[in-house]
Every structure is written in C-alpha cells, then in structure tokens.
Amino acid sequence: MLIAIASGKGGVGKTCLAIGLAQALAEAGRDVLLVDGDLGLANVDVQLGLHPGRDLGDVLSGRCGIGEAAIPHPAGFGVLPGRSGSTMLAALDGSALIGLLRRQGREVVLDLGAGLGAAQRHLAARADLLVVVATEEPTSLTDAYAVLKLHRGDAPAARAGVVVNMVAQRAQALKVHAALDSACRNFLGSGVPLLGAVRRDPKVPAAIRAQIPLLTRHPSSPAAQDLRELAARLAPGQTAFA
Ligand SMILES: Nc1ncnc2c1ncn2[C@@H]1O[C@H](COP(=O)(O)OP(=O)(O)O)[C@@H](O)[C@H]1O
Numbered sequence: 001m002l003i004a005i006a007s008g009k010g011g012v013g014k015t016c017l018a019i020g021l022a023q024a025l026a027e028a029g030r031d032v033l034l035v036d037g038d039l040g041l042a043n044v045d046v047q048l049g050l051h052p053g054r055d056l057g058d059v060l061s062g063r064c065g066i067g068e069a070a071i072p073h074p075a076g077f078g079v080l081p082g083r084s085g086s087t088m089l090a091a092l093d094g095s096a097l098i099g100l101l102r103r104q105g106r107e108v109v110l111d112l113g114a115g116l117g118a119a120q121r122h123l124a125a126r127a128d129l130l131v132v133v134a135t136e137e138p139t140s141l142t143d144a145y146a147v148l149k150l151h152r153g154d155a156p157a158a159r160a161g162v163v164v165n166m167v168a169q170r171a172q173a174l175k176v177h178a179a180l181d182s183a184c185r186n187f188l189g190s191g192v193p194l195l196g197a198v199r200r201d202p203k204v205p206a207a208i209r210a211q212i213p214l215l216t217r218h219p220s221s222p223a224a225q226d227l228r229e230l231a232a233r234l235a236p237g238q239t240a241f242a
C-alpha cells in the first residue's frame with residue numbers, strides 16, 4: 001500500500017499528518033516506511049529530531065539503497081528523509097522511485113510536499129490512495145480542488161480523498177468537504193470522499209517543538225485520537241479502499 005499526501009497550499013499540516021498516520025499504522029501492527037518526498041523543503045527529519053546521514057537524494061542518485069538510508073524510529077516506523085534545498089525532485093523519474101518504494105515491501109506513507117509539480121503528479125498518480133489535505137481556509141480549498149482536478153486528469157481511475165485538518169469540531173469538516181465535493185461533482189463529473197478530520201490541537205505544535213511524534217508525546221490528545229481513527233479507516237480492506 002502506498003499512500004501519498006498532498007495539499008496544494010503549504011502549512012496545512014501534511015507533514016504532521018504523514019508522521020501521525022505512519023505512527024498510527026505502525027501502532028496497528030503494520031510495517032511502515034515514512035518517505036519525505038518534499039525534496040525542496042524536507043522537514044520530516046526536523047519534526048522528528050532526526051539527523052540523517054543519507055537521504056532520498058542518495059537513493060535516487062544510486063549512492064545507496066532505501067534500506068541503508070532509512071532510519072528506524074523508536075516509535076516503530078522507518079523514515080526515509082528528504083533533502084532540503086535539493087532540486088532533484090524536479091528532475092526525478094517518478095516511475096523509478098515508485099518502483100523502488102514498492103520493491104522494498106513495506107507500506108509507504110509519502111509526504112509529497114506543497115504544490116503539485118510534474119514529478120509530484122507522477123508520484124500521486126501511481127499511489128494507491130492520494131490524500132489531499134485541506135483546512136477551512138478558502139485558499140486551501142481552491143488549492144485542494146486544483147490538486148484533485150490535475151489528479152483526475154492524470155489518473156481518472158485512481159483513488160483520492162480529502163482529510164480536513166485543524167477543525168474546531170467535526171461539523172466544520174463536513175462543511176469543508178461539502179464545498180469541495182460539490183465543486184468536484186459540478187466540474188469534474190464526480191465527487192470526492194471525506195476520509196477523515198483532525199481537530200486543531202495545541203499538542204500538535206507542542207510535539208513538534210519537542211521533536212517527538214504526537215502519538216508518543218501526547219497519545220490521548222484529540223489530534224492523536226483523530227489520526228488513529230483515520231489510520232484505521234485507511235488500512236487496506238477498509239472503506240477507503242473498498
Ligand atoms: N491538527 C493541528 N492542530 C494544530 N496545529 C497543527 C495541526 N496540524 C498542523 N499544525 C501546525 O501547522 C503547522 C504546519 O504543519 P506542517 O505539517 O508542517 O504543514 P505542511 O507539511 O502542510 O507544510 C505546524 O506548525 C503545525 O504545528
């Protein structure tokens with residue numbers, strides 16, 4: 001299973017979501033590799049306080065394999081770090097990376113970073129599920145719609161869904177989803193499923209400041225609960241994969 005996480009707008013919580021999802025899936029007994037595909041502004045390692053020796057850039061240039069670059073995190077998942085300031089993703093052969101990721105045999109959570117350039121679109125189109133993260137901000141919604149529109153064009157049969165992050169309560173997620181869903185129905189021919197919602201929670205930035213993953217630092221916080229619920233819904237065999 002390869003889950004890619006995208007957004008359009010930056011700062012909506014993709015990296016937090018990718019880390020939380022990887023940890024929640026690991027807690028549920030899955031063997032997960034979290035991949036920082038945001039090669040321009042890589043920050044999974046920063047959020048987790050890791051000091052990578054090797055990274056995705058080394059893997060892509062053939063200097064080492066995924067197994068040598070991946071760091072085992074004490075929370076039970078592997079991390080393949082990205083490389084900040086690299087322009088490699090722009091020149092990346094997406095099929096080669098997808099091939100490498102699939103061959104290593106673990107479940108993959110891929111943080112695609114903001115925007116949807118050619119390489120990211122290529123990766124998104126080949127994922128088993130594209131998770132588009134949105135918030136209630138109008139700019140986040142229009143950007144999420146733009147990502148979904150491109151993705152529909154690239155891979156009409158591929159699965160994609162929306163996670164609404166930083167909601168005050170669940171009803172807000174339904175409203176945000178309804179707006180996106182109706183835009184997709186009206187202009188793209190069919191709607192988009194709501195995969196889940198994560199509440200706005202001060203424990204999320206607190207965990208980042210401590211550089212400890214949320215589910216370790218604040219395991220019963222509202223956002224941690226929402227991330228576990230989301231992971232349970234995204235696991236193969238569940239409704240999001242039906
Ligand atoms: N559920 C949440 N509640 C509160 N703050 C959040 C939540 N999710 C993310 N954030 C905050 O939003 C900021 C951006 O998160 P990040 O994951 O880096 O976004 P992105 O990867 O989309 O750029 C971080 O400072 C983080 O603390």
Ligand SMILES: [Mg+2]
Nearest residue numbers: 014015038113
């Ligand atoms: Mg990020």
